[in-house]
Amino acid sequence: MRTLKSCLQDEPLPRLTAIADTWDINVEVASTGEMAEALSQHMLGSEVALAGREALPIGARRALDSLIAASGRMPAAVFERRFGTLRPMGPGRLERERPWLSPANPTEVLWYRGFVFRAFDKTPNAPVEMMFVPSDLLELMPAPEPSGSPGTNGDGLLPTHITQTSQGSPDPLLDDVTTILAYIQNYEVHTRADGGWNGESRTAIQPMLRDPDGTESETPSGRFGFLLSLVARVHWLRLKEKELRLVPQSVSQWLQNTPQLQRSVLFNAWRGDPHWNDLAHVQGIAFEMPHAWSNDPVRERNAILEMLVKYMTATSEPWQDIDAFVDEVKRANPDFARPDGRYDTWHIRDVRTNEYLTSFDFWDRVEGALIRYIITGPLAWLGIVNVLEGRIALTDAAPLLSEPLNEVTPPVPETSPRHTEVFRLEPDGDVIVHTSARFERFQLSRVANWMATRNDDYVFRLAPESVNAAMKQGIAAPRILEFLEQHSSKPVPPNLVKAIKRLEQFGAEARMEQAYLLRTKDAVTLNQLLNTHAVRKAMIERISPTCALMRQREARAVASAIIRTGLLIDL
DSSP: OOOOHHHHHHHHHHHHHHHHHHHTTTOOOHHHHHHHHHHHHHSHHHHHHHHHHHHHHHHHHHHHHHHHHHEEEHHHHHHHHHHHOEEEEEOOHHHHHGGGGSSSHHHHHHHHSOOEEEEEOOOOOOOEEEEEEEHHTTSSOOOOTTTTTTTOOTTTTSSOOOOOOOSSOHHHHHHHHHHHHHHHHOOOOOOOTOOOOOOHHHHGGGGSSOTTTTTSSSSSSSHHHHHHHHHHOOOOOOOOTTTTOHHHHHHHHHHHHHHHHHHHHHHHHHHTTTSSSSGGGSEEEEEOGGGOOOHHHHHHHHHHHHHHHHHTTSSSSSOHHHHHHHHHHHHHHTTTTTOOOOOSSOOEEEEETBBBOSSSGGGGIIIIHHHHHHHHIIITTTTTTEEETTTTEEEEEGGGSSSSOOOSOOOOOOOOOSSSSOOEEEETTTEEEEOOHHHHHHHHHHSSSEEESSSEEEEEOOOOOHHHHHHTTOOOOHHHHHHHTTTTTTTTOOHHHHHHHHHHHHHHOOOOOOOEEEEESHHHHHHHHHHHHHHHEEEEEEEEEEEEEGGGGGHHHHHHHHHHHTOOOOO
């Protein structure tokens, strides 16, 4: 397998620039060879490599671990099918779109951070394109848990259930539902007729989520679309002047509940939801003439859940092969989705071949695919099962499968103990809140801006914008300080006390923002440029007769507008 330096030397300069940006490396060299040398030296530092892995989003880290478990190499088609397709980008498009700033999936995250590369490898039949981790970088990566014996205990025996999360550990389902609720509470969200969010909101919330799968799609799909369907199903949302708002009492009740009951509410919302059609979300197929036929999502999913419980509890071995379960359903109860036994009434088309799947011969591509989707999608997203390398194990939440279907919003018989010391206040205005304190994090989002989602906590920052927004909602400075003090192990730093009180009295007195400096030879030239609509619209402030600050995000539009006036400009 090739070394990192060797791989980097074959890459175009824009990708090397992307890797340098994502690793925050300031490289000033004269050639791509020198840049490859500088990047490899930096990335191959053992502590740097490990820190880079830990900084990956959870989906990208899982993808990297899967590749490491496969000895660092995997057919590119298999890897991209599991973790997302790498969009084809030539050097020019790379420079224009800078996709590393908003990668579409885990594959692109790893690609633009230089963890993976592609090359053809010889096989007995024909050359196969492989995705691989460079050999010297692979040596620095920690080995994941062996896939042959997941969950094995000290006696060499597998436990009955595989624990998904320990008390206080991150829980992707509950964490991300809380994040969605907090975002709706604090920002404008406009929805489409099908429930999908507008693009600006999806882009903004993407980095906040532990798993952003589905945020890139306009229509509700993937994990994000699934979570939106749950939030809508439990009647936590209302529309006010075409803007999405929360139903405060219901949301507060759920947030203060125990994690077990929080998960139960979400699981039952999906289990009884006739509007989320699991079959319609199976990749690779499309419904045709839906007005002429219909399937029953609730009957289908509950039949699958009932069969899964019987199958998993019939053996003491917790890890079972998904394909074996699908084969058993096909043998014992193939008509679970079609009680009439007819396979010529559903109009379903294979999107790749345009072939209509209208006979029992296509059972694996319809019913079989539906079973796999429900296991690897909703059940895994809800934390009911763990899925690893084509196998499945029940988690500690699996008893929900056997409980009777409850109302969507059942009474709350118990509340979770409130956290008293969950904030860590930094003098620079950062507030770090532990992942388990979901209700407190929701409250904190009303007075502080989200900054980062980390493995065990979230980082917020007190800023004029967020504090002023809280004050406009009637939350005065003394109440903000009381709230921070109440949930912190230490007193609020004196400088923050002073800053919040001063903000209430005088308003925002200082502001920092990223900008481009537009500088001209003389004042006449700048005056002429400011007569151009695009330039005038992007200007933040004129700071001298020949200089003006331009909004960074509009720099290219400004440069294009200036060139159209007949003046070449450097950017």
